[in-house]
Amino acid sequence: MKPIPKVSIIMATYNRSEYILESIQSIQYQTFKDWECIIIDDGGTDNTQQILEPVLKQDSRFQYFMRTPNYQKGLPGSRNYGLDLAKGDYIIFFDDDDIAHPQNLELCVLELSNNDISFCRYIRDIFRGDFIYNYDYSKEYTFFYIDSQDINKILRNELQFNSCAVMWTKECYSNHRYTEHLKYAEEWEVYARILTSVNRGISINKTLYYGRKHSVSITGDFGNKNLSSLASYTDAIQLVIANLKNKKMLSNEIIRYFIQVSLEYKEYSLFGRIINTLDLPKYEELKWRLFYAHLPLRLYFYGIWKRVKNNIH
Structure with a gap:
């Protein structure tokens, strides 16, 4: 019987063959090794699956699924499918064109294991063009706690909860799923429900994720x-x-x-x-x-x- 992983990484993908392998490699380079990565293809038409085949054969921690008709097309439906498949004690979402810091999982699991908290938030930086691999491996950082009293600051984006910048305990999603008809602000909406339903969380002042900026993105659609x-x-x-x-x-x-x-x-x-x-x-x-x-x-x-x-x- 396959052991239950500590962390479930959920990655929705759609026509990202140009970038996804680099994102996958950043997961393989994680210092924390006890994870599964569930890749949900939202019906893409490029060669993403062919690009991933060698990785899927070599590393059984990666699993690849096509979104089924039981879930609406789009990021929320794909992530909900991933949530229904996830087996880990902790849940984290990575995008198919971004880069995770090698200590991402390690430091988040450490915080969640040592504290009575429901989530670990961290800093997400952005980059354009080629990623520069120059990581800060320090384990010294400041932190602060977040609870439901901070909801107004979160809703006004004074305290931002960026995409792919939080690790959650599995209990956070036990009664919550993404609203599938939403094509923008779906994370903001589900986070508001979760943050007003769970214990406090911790926010650590360390960059553990790097979001790739390019024109073909949902955020770009909103800006345009x-x-x-x-x-x-x-x-x-x-x-x-x-x-x-x-x-x-x-x-x-x-x-x-x-x-x-x-x-x-x-x-x-x-x-x-x-x-x-x-x-x-x-x-x-x-x-x-x-x-x-x-x-x-x-x-x-x-x-x-x-x-x-x-x-x-």
């Missing part, structure tokens, strides 16, 4: 105002608000933040959807409708005040 990504973001906001409301963790501070965001998404009726999700008494609903109505004027005068203040200094 891809309509499906924009619509997905508004859907994710509505789901996040519903989750916080159900858990009685929705503050006026975060309501104000999302209502301000909704000004940029009028074509998606985001403000109306927020109000419907809140399901407030009439007087509170009126308060937020008045806030929304006066918000453009308030932001205009705030902008003037800020420019004047900067000029004085």
